[in-house]
Amino acid sequence: MREIHAASSLNSTDDVAKWRTGTLVADFQPVAEPLIPLQPLSDAEMPRDSIEQVILRRGSSRKFAQSTIRFDQLSTMPDRATRGVPADFLNPQVLSSMTSTLSSTPPRDFSRERMPSIAAKVLECLKLGNLRDQAGYLGLEQELPADAAVDIFFLADLRSILQRFGNRGYRAVQLEAGILGGKLYLGAYAQRLGATGLTFFDDDVVRFFSPHAAGKSAIFLVAVGNSAKRHPQ
Secondary structure (H helix, E strand, O other), X not given: OHHHHHHOOOOOHHHHHHHOOOOEOOOOOOOOOOEEEOOOOOOOOOOOOOHHXXXXXXXXXOOEOOOOOOHHHHHHHHHHHOOOOOOOOEOOOOOOEEEEEEEOOOOOOOOOOEEEEEEOOEEEEEEEOOOHHHHHHHOOOOHHHXXXXXXXXXXXXXXXXXXXXXXXXXXXXXXXXXXXXXXXXXXXXXXXXXXXXXXOOHHHHHHHHOOOOOOOEEEEEEEEEOEOOOOOO
């Protein structure tokens, strides 16, 4: 760990200057039609709890009910979470990571249990079907991702990021994903939903979302849904 830390550190003013010689611009693949625009809650419809109240309420769900959430609830979380991270390695207009979502939420114009990816405030359908078993397997064969209403996977093109930023690029990706994941957490709990961060089978996640995710690496997973009480075993 000490060697990894040293290999990804900035040790001189020259290192810092080189780090700041431009930001990374994500190269997203063209999306296929039809696209489904996000429909987030309006400012007037947003919950009125203060950020302090939401933080105190926030935790990690230990069990989800196998139930859906509304499309406006789903839309609000990425809409609010992806409004930029103030960092010197990011283009303020473009995220360097891509998010893919396993969703079991059936809004009015949304086919049940489709799998979209989030890019430019729209959903692109990649697969259709009942995907709970696959979600559970990808989330390290746990019940939480299988029972959740939505599983949001973060993926990134590490090859281009490491080429641009060197070893420190991996730190940057993890930092960005962690901040976005934290915002998703708060977006869920602000709407009286539950959320939890989970681990996963890295290569299987990429294969499952391919060809859309070809060449990417799995970085982070946030499961969101309606929390349920866990009964003693």
